[in-house]
Amino acid sequence: MNNFIETKEHRRFVEFCEACRKYRYIGICHGVPGVGKTMSAKTIASWYDVEPLLDSIREEIKIETEINKSQLRTIYYNAPTFGTSRIKKDIYNIGLRLKYLEEKIMIQSGDESFQLKTRLKEMVDLIIIDEVDRLKLPGIEVLRELFDYTEIGMVMIGMPGIQRKLSRYPQLYSRIGFSHEYKTLGEDELQFILENRLREISNYKGMDHFENYEAIRELIRVTRGNFRILDRMLAQIERIMKINHLSSINKEVIDTAKSILVIGK
Template sequence: MNRQTRRTGTFIVTREHKRFVEFANTVRRNATIGLCHGRAGVGKTLSARRYAHWDRIEPLVTTWGKREDSDAKVYAASARARTLFYTAPVGGSISALRKDIQPYIMRLCICIDSHENPEWTGRHSTPLGPIELVIVDEAERLTMTGLEFLRDLFDHSDAGLILIGMPGIEKRMAQYPQLYSRIGFVHEYPSLSQDEMQFDLQRRWRKLGFGLDDADFTDARAAAAIIRLTAGNFQLLQRLFMQIERIARINEIAAITKDVVEAAAQTLVIGNAN
């Protein structure tokens, strides 16, 4: 079976990703509930998927079928991460959650057990078994009953739970006292800093075969235009450079200029960064 992995591009370990890892480790270690919020596109989902090794694990647990020799690497990654990443469905009802998340839990447990004790055929004493952390993305989609389902799952396990959403999710969760009282940590995921933007631009310039020279007026203008347009939004930065690369290839340009950046930006839907 040819399992397709999700293409998320080259991952850049930013300061904010490191802070997310610290946050996730703390939630996991204390078996509590954590909230992570930030604007769309800042990198919350990418960090969570990276933490859970989900780009490697997801194809197996979503296309469950005949085992392959290469699955041993997925089993090992599952045992290292012990983390389930799940995107809440639109509507976030309890029926949708049960239909989707429970098979993932079962399959991830099998992956972990297959690595650690392949001969074991018993039952786990808790609903999450060896899973130590569940990360739910797009958590603002969840209904009250959906949240109650997750709270009950959390209460009957020894695992941590992270809910990821847009700014304001913490205020919404305050409306559910039974869940809110169990929240141990809240983490804000901000946009890329100026230094991180410069570091990222250096890498992307080199990938296209150019060198970003701060002393070069053309490079400086182009970099300033990119920083202004993306405002530290990691997802938008990736999309913009996809267009810059396309324009550079089609037109066989020898340098990234402000005009190239603006031409690339015209092909994108760029909303208000504030």
């Protein structure tokens, strides 16, 4: 399982996905790289717990993870860079494996009332397609056809500008009900997260300590609310502190971590 932090932006994304699920619409989510779109999507689908089990459903192993049926109603799928004709088959097979996993969990719990259903709309009620930017017209058409055929809620995740790309395909675009921008962390929330994480890896004493204040302000400046950069910076800071047997954080540690990372504009 990942070290997931539930942010305001994640909660907004959850509300957006649940609206697509409930009203069976297509929704578009867009945001700059590294803000947490993929992590949020996988968390909603319980994919960090579920995906490792999908390849072992036919093996005689007991499932120890705490997974309930409601967590098996969402498919997370990464759009392929080629072979778009297989998209429908891939998604159907994931749905089928989710049902087999549900069957296995219920049998292990002693519940024999399970009935295997093989229509995709009976297996899942939300499909999240990540990195939709990869798809060209044939792939987009496959998704439109899949949505028309199943009437399952669908969320498409991509980079800023994905709306303009999809607007060139009116048959799909006319079916889009919601749009959501996944934004970077606000400064207050970023500071809150940083203070909590720094307490875990150092003897952080609060913002009233000048060294701590300087370190926090520098981290806010460098990461700019980008979750991926924040995570990579904190990992490097922790590594540098361990190597140098440091217990407190300061700007020099941050500068060293920054010099190691490749941080784009």
